[in-house]
Amino acid sequence: MATRVRRNPDDAKRMILDAASRLLAAGGPAAVQVRAVAAEIGVSDAAVNHHFGTREQLLESLLRFGGTKLKAELHAVLGAWTDGPIDPAELVRALSALYADGYAELALALHRSGWRDTGSGLLDEVVDRLYAQALHQCAIGGRTPPPREAIQLTVAGLHQAVATEPLFGDEFRRSVGLDTTARDRMLDWWIEILRTTVAGQGPHAGPGRGAAGRRG
DSSP: OOOOOOOOHHHHHHHHHHHHHHHHHHHOGGGOOHHHHHHHHTOOHHHHHHHHSSHHHHHHHHHHHHHHHHHHHHHHHHHHOOSSSOOTHHHHHHHHHHIIIIIHHHHHHHHHTTOOOOOOOTTHHHHHHHHHHHHHHHHHHTOBOOOHHHHHHHHHHHHHHHHHHHHHHHHHHHTTTOOGGGHHHHHHHHHHHHHHHHHOBOTTOOTTOSTTTTOO
């Protein structure tokens, strides 16, 4: 008889969520069934239910697990922003990669079922670092730094775009005559938007003196 391996609850939950995450990436939310998760790691259905209660609770935990992974990845990106101007390319691609692994579909499925995430602040640290960098670099270059809200709005818009990309990206691009090959160019466009926002305005650009203010 095989010896039963006893794991502490935290290790067991992590193993279950890792397996559920792999199934999500391979087949979307429909693939994340209790029986499939149990089979993936060689435990009983009851073992999965013991830690998460129901499939719905497992899916909710999986979505939070994705958020935790994203925070860790973003923290690593922020840790690499030590010297010189910040390049937000890694930030944009880290966000995009998470949602491409099935978390966009999972969030939508849970939202449709009535679940709401009451948490907040996932990207607060990102906004803080970008704003601090903007103030520092603009002071050095004699430019006018962006308001913090401008960075908040840009990051929120970026987050919304990459979160809905796996669900609706192709449809939105087709609505303006773009094909599926434009996806990567759209990510590059967001990177440039974020760079432009953080860069602030030239030394003589006061209120109403940006591109829109110079028209006419």
